[in-house]
Amino acid sequence: MSDNYTKIVQQNLHKLYTKLPPDLERNLPGHRNGQEFMFNAFGEKCTITPRAITLGDANYPAIHGILISLYALNATPEICLLSPFKSFREFPDSMPYVGAFTTHTEQLLEPHVPDIRKSAALITRYFNGEDVPVQGGGDFAFTLFPLPKIALCYIFYEADEDFPASVKCLFSNNANRFLPIDGLADVGEYTSKKIVDLICDVNSPS
Template identity: 25%
Template sequence: MASEAPIFGKILNDYLAAVAALDLTGRPEILGVRVENNAIEIPFFGKIYTISPDRIADPRGNAPSHAVSVILCKYLLLCPKDPGTDSDLVTYKDFRDAAPYVTGFGNTAEKPISKAFSGQISALENACTRLGGQSWDSGISCDLSYRFQALPQVPVCLLYNDADEDFPADTTLLFQRGAAQYLDMECLAMIGMVLAQWLVQLEDRDVSGLV
């Protein structure tokens, strides 16, 4: 992983301190995570990440990206006490507090997928499958639809229409409306960004190398 600015290290240390201070009573059951000794195991896009008091590790024992680290910590810190069950699917812009991040979400999540896979629908299908996505009947007219389990309580659905003679390729990412109970808007946007980055990388990389 490329070296990151020192400020990211301070931010991560602050998050780790906040996680270490948590009362974990009830959280594993609500969040779908596992506590083993002093470590918390969190599935993220099908891979198990471990948060211990002093570090976060991916399945190979390496430090994940700053974005992934923040998402995992926030998932623990923002755990709702009494979560609802609103599973209606919505676009990112439909969330009440998303407005400041909508443009960035489009530029870092949806548009990169459309650009990378325009005219290459088979490559996108392969990348989705390799990342653990499941083909999904969305009931919406589109060329490709996949469902990913980003976090145990936060699925992400991808709808894709390939470019044709009239329109460019177009990608839409959908979340369950209840996802806002588990993560703030910045973290939901980062999930979209991470998904896009990993799908693009999977064009020529092994899935085990994604962090």
């Protein structure tokens, strides 16, 4: 991570562990081993400790550490309410981030729709997701869980003779209860980037 991101993560961890919630394991939800908390995040095994956050076995985008630490700080007993799914713009205070969300979460995937369809099973398995009935149109859809209580429903429209391919990304109904709104925008962006990485790995020459 960059120094600035590392400092932010350390500040968040200090705040979390200074007054560690007794029910954090249940609220994430995750598994506790002493002062370590383990759960799946962004498709990888995640471990939170007083000093650091680890994600999988390799380096990961710096923003992930901030998002995971914020998710832990915002953990509540509320359950994830999947439906009715909400568009990003339906959440309060989302307007400053709508343009970037559209570009970096939805439009980013549009050139890859055919490959995403071919790899849908891989993508849903990676994110502990599931196929879902298409909501309000679309040619195919799935729901992913980048964080245990935050679900993203992606709806894909394939290109035809009249329209290019397009993508909608919807959030579980109460996703804003578990992260600030700018954090939700980043969750969408980095989930979509990981989808692109997965299909590029599948399509790369062996």
